[in-house]
Amino acid sequence: MEFDGSVLIRCTDATKMSKFVFGPHKGAKHKLRMTLHCQKCYVVLGDSFDICGEIKYMDSIMCLRVTDDVAVNDAMERRQKGEMSDCIYSLLNCRGCQSSVGRVIHSAPARLGAVRSIFLLSKADISCYILNSSSMVDASTLKFDVKSLKDSISEVKKQFEEHQDRMSRLKIRLANMNL
Numbered sequence: 001m002e003f004d005g006s007v008l009i010r011c012t013d014a015t016k017m018s019k020f021v022f023g024p025h026k027g028a029k030h031k032l033r034m035t036l037h038c039q040k041c042y043v044v045l046g047d048s049f050d051i052c053g054e055i056k057y058m059d060s061i062m063c064l065r066v067t068d069d070v071a072v073n074d075a076m077e078r079r080q081k082g083e084m085s086d087c088i089y090s091l092l093n094c095r096g097c098q099s100s101v102g103r104v105i106h107s108a109p110a111r112l113g114a115v116r117s118i119f120l121l122s123k124a125d126i127s128c129y130i131l132n133s134s135s136m137v138d139a140s141t142l143k144f145d146v147k148s149l150k151d152s153i154s155e156v157k158k159q160f161e162e163h164q165d166r167m168s169r170l171k172i173r174l175a176n177m178n179l
């Protein structure tokens with residue numbers, strides 16, 4: 001949807017979103033800021049500050065936190081087969097319309113350790129209100145990739161080394177000034 005001043009109209013032009021990038025990508029002109037909504041009743045379920053990536057094979061957005069309008073189902077489920085085999089998880093429901101919006105994994109084998117206790121919102125059930133463009137789009141049309149931790153660490157390391165170089169040069173200049 002797009003806000004035209006009075007009503008929200010659905011945004012169908014996917015290319016409009018191409019100039020936006022989610023996450024801390026270097027060189028990105030705009031970072032995508034958004035709120036996550038239930039696709040059926042548009043209740044707010046989360047926002048981009050708490051998104052920490054996506055799991056493609058589960059078609060889910062990973063969130064550190066969600067709003068109180070996400071209810072964690074009391075019943076725990078266990079899957080025997082597929083990607084989530086040996087996982088114990090609870091389904092997440094929207095409090096606005098009771099529809100299923102994802103799951104939270106309580107216990108998982110080591111291969112899925114990264115998603116333990118992370119809220120996984122199903123992209124198929126989520127709409128995103130993009131603050132940058134004031135438009136509503138289906139989550140399935142967006143990518144929620146964030147840089148891998150390794151990339152982030154090497155970037156910080158590089159910045160630290162550059163800073164250290166500058167400090168050494170400054171130290172030499174000060175020493176040469178014979179203060």
Ligand SMILES: [Zn+2]
Nearest residue numbers: 038041094097
């Ligand atoms: Zn809902």
